[in-house]
Amino acid sequence: MSEPDDAPIRYRVRHLTEYRYSNNVAVCQNQVRMQPVTGGNVTCEQTELSIAPEPTSRDEHIDYFGNRVITFSIEAIHKSLTVDVESIVAVSANITTDSQPSPQWETLLATSPNERHRPKIDEHRFGSPRITPADPYAKYAASSFSPQRSIIDAALDLTRRINADFKYDTTATTVATTTQEAFSLRAGVCQDFAHVEIACLRSMGLAARYVSGYLRTLPPPGKERLIGADESHAWVEVYAGDTIGWLGLDPTNACLVAADHIPVCIGRDYDDVSPMRGVVLGGGTNTLKVSVDVEPIADA
Incomplete structure (x- = not known):
C-alpha cells in the first residue's frame, strides 16, 4: 500500500567539513550549528557529530533561537580538522494555501x-x-x-x-x-x-x-x-x-x-546560523572541502 502524499519524508543527511592547514595549528576553538532539532514540521530521529582530532573539550547548548550548538576546542598540534555530522530526520509538508485561510x-x-x-x-x-x-x-x-x-x-x-x-x-x-x-x-x-x-x-x-x-x-x-x-x-x-x-x-x-x-x-x-565558525592559532593558509549528501530513505 502506498503512503499518502502528505506522509513525512525521511532523510539521511551527511555534512562533512574538512580543513587542511599548511602549518601546524596549536589551538582551535569552534562552534558548530549543523544538527537539526525536533520542532515545527521536522522530527530529528538521530544526529551524531564526529570531530577529528579528538577535542580537548566539548560542550553542547541550545541557543536563544532554539538551535543546537556544539562548542569545542583542540589544544594539541594538528594540521587538519574534520567535522562530520550525520542525521536522520522526518519532514512533513507545511500548511498550504488549500488547507488554511490566509489573512490579509x-x-x-x-x-x-x-x-x-x-x-x-x-x-x-x-x-x-x-x-x-x-x-x-x-x-x-x-x-x-x-x-x-x-x-x-x-x-x-x-x-x-x-x-x-x-x-x-x-x-x-x-x-x-x-x-x-x-x-x-x-x-x-x-x-x-x-x-x-x-x-x-x-x-x-x-x-x-x-x-x-x-x-x-x-x-x-x-x-x-x-x-x-x-x-x-x-x-x-x-x-x-x-x-x-x-x-x-x-x-x-x-x-x-x-x-x-x-x-x-x-x-x-x-x-x-552559520554552520561553523571559530578561531585558530597558527595554521598558515588553509584549504576547505565541504561535502553534503541528502538521501531519502524508506521507513524501517
Whole structure:
C-alpha cells in the first residue's frame, strides 16, 4: 500500500567539513550549528557529530533561537580538522494555501493576537546584524503587497519576483557580501536571496526570519544520484498569522517551502546560523572541502 502524499519524508543527511592547514595549528576553538532539532514540521530521529582530532573539550547548548550548538576546542598540534555530522530526520509538508485561510497582510503589521508568542514574533520585524530595513526594500516589495492581498499571495509574489529579477551567480558575492550590496547587484546565491527578501518583508513591517538547512535535489532523468554533491541551502520564513504560523518561502527556487526542504537552524540572519565558525592559532593558509549528501530513505 502506498503512503499518502502528505506522509513525512525521511532523510539521511551527511555534512562533512574538512580543513587542511599548511602549518601546524596549536589551538582551535569552534562552534558548530549543523544538527537539526525536533520542532515545527521536522522530527530529528538521530544526529551524531564526529570531530577529528579528538577535542580537548566539548560542550553542547541550545541557543536563544532554539538551535543546537556544539562548542569545542583542540589544544594539541594538528594540521587538519574534520567535522562530520550525520542525521536522520522526518519532514512533513507545511500548511498550504488549500488547507488554511490566509489573512490579509495588513492585519499582521502590528502584533500577534496570541500575546504568549508576541515577543518571539515582534523581534523579527526589526534590523539585525546583516539586515537593516530601509525605503528601497519597501519600494521594491510594494508592488507585491497591494491593499487587502493575502499574506501568502503577497509573500509568494515577492519570492517569485526576486527569483526573476536576481541572477543566481556563485561568483558575484561572498559570505561577507552585505544585503545592500546584493540588492544593488541583483545577483548572488541563496544566502543573498534570503537576506534581500527578509529586508523587503521587514521594511513592509512584517516579521521575517532566516532559515538554514538542506534541499533534496533530484538527478537528471536516467542519471544516478551523485553522493556528496548536494549543498547547504537558505530560505525565509514570514509570520503569516497564528493559524498558519511561520510560512516558508524559497526565493532561490521561486516556491513555497515543502517537504524537500530540511531545516536545521533559524535566526535573524546568517550571522545567527552559520554552520561553523571559530578561531585558530597558527595554521598558515588553509584549504576547505565541504561535502553534503541528502538521501531519502524508506521507513524501517
